[in-house]
Amino acid sequence: MSDADSFFDTSVLLSLLSEDSNKADRVEELLAERGTISVQVLSEFAAIALRKLKMPLSEVREILVTVRAVCNVEPITLATRTRP
Secondary structure, X not given: OOOOOOEOOHHHXXXXXXXOHHHXXXXXHHHHOOEEEEHHHXXXXXXXXXXXXXXXXXXXXXXXXXXXXXXXXXOOOHHHHOOX
8 A cells, every 4th residue: 555545544445435415426436536445344344234234235245346346455464553
C-alpha cells in the first residue's frame, strides 16, 4: 500500500447501505477512485450485513465482488498491523 492510497474501513463500506443517498453516493465516488481494503474489513462488513442487517447473501456477495474489483485487498499480517 502506498502512502497515497486511501484505506477503507468497515464503517465506510457500511455507509454504502445508508438511507442517506448523499452519503452512499460519496462512498461510491471514493471507491471509484480506488484504494486499499483489508480482508478483515471485508469479513466484518459481511458479518454485519448478514447478521445485523439481515441482507441476503447474494446481495452481500455482489457488494463484496464490486469492492474487491476496485480496491487493492491486503491480507492481515504482522507487517500490516504494525504500520505507523
